[in-house]
Amino acid sequence: MTQDSQKAFEIVARLKEASKISDILREMRAAGASFGYDVFIITNLPAEHETSTQNCALVPSWPEGWRKRYFERDYLRIDPVANHVKRTTEPFLWSEAPYRSDEAGAARVMDEATEFGLSQGFCVPIHHLTGPGGGVSFGASRLDLSEDAKAALHLVSIYAYQRAETLIREGGRVPARKAPRLTAREIECLRWTAAGKTSWEASEILSTSQRTVEFHLRNAARKLDAVNRVQCVAEAMRQGIIA
């Protein structure tokens, strides 16, 4: 057994026992010293319909400025590394993630990453659920991994992702791509809105005040991340909340 594999098994044993996200963060930062990466991220990819990528990251240990910019600008959608995750189940170097020369966004992401010291990297896709998947990505100004170190990081990533996903699910935080929870009343108001009723008409049907209907519709819009009533109804239909 090599040194890298021995290290990986030890890290895995500790990751399995992690009881908080901060345990994973600490373990994975320490592993960076052994394998030569500076930073890492554990993330899901956004589903097609998701309006924001902000909820995708499970454990983002990236330079703060880069993390902020990356998620505010939804780089997760144009990053060639993230896009390659959708096409493969095998680990790859960032330099192996293809993009066409006319994809200005893709080139920009790779370019801007270097400003934050992320010039080279390695990514492990994780796809055990249906949906766009996710993965663990390791970055550094210079990353030199032997085949054995890659296999070791592959193993570590499987467990780091799994533990993070489990802790977040058990912690009751709304998983990124679960349908938002709407109340029965909010759904009722949305149904009547979808049927073409004004909020006054809906309030008459539901024997309540117009203000209450509007209150429910506003809450529904907030939960569905919609800016107006039309988008709210469309979003609710697309997510199957109303038929």
Next chain:
Amino acid sequence: MVVVLDDDNIARHGDLLEKIYRFRHRLFVERLNWEACRRPDGREIDQFDGPGCIHLAHLEGGEVTAYSRLLPTTRPHLLTEVYPHLAQRGPAPRGATIYEWTRCGTLPARREGRTGHIDPATAGIFIAAAEVARARGLDGLLAQTHPILVNRLMSCGWDVEPLGLPTQYQGHSIMAVYARLTLDTVVESRRFFGLDAAPLHAPRTPSIRPHVAAETRLRA
């Protein structure tokens, strides 16, 4: 429905066993190109099919749509005979309460599930594996598989120990694991596949498909 064949009932189910071997040939040889397993008669049978082996077959309309095989580790099995190099951490666990999960597969036409859910045939086999392990008092199962399924096993409530690092085999990763059965494995498997609303021994309502199994049904 998942049907379980073992030494006790296999003699009475020759027709089903025949369907199983043909299903395996169609899936693993003709579809997944496991050329070493190709046979002129279209029945995929290897040296491990025989006494002690447990077959799990998901049937739809009398046809096999998903399948798995459990091999006793008290006899030669794939990890000892075919993939010993995957167990880099040293000798893998074996014994009367440890089986090896092999030949896990679903007919491609049945893989298209509802969005966000894995298809019922695959779900049936995964839940059946956990239920059979529990019903027979097993400690766990060995498996050699793509790392993706390692995550799935963990999500299904198995306590998964790596037996080695992922290794490249014909362009794909493969690794050996020992998946320990826990008190939660059956429940977590059902939850993972979206079947948490259906407790096992509750009276079945028509809307809930009897995905699994049952050994009890079959032995009766």
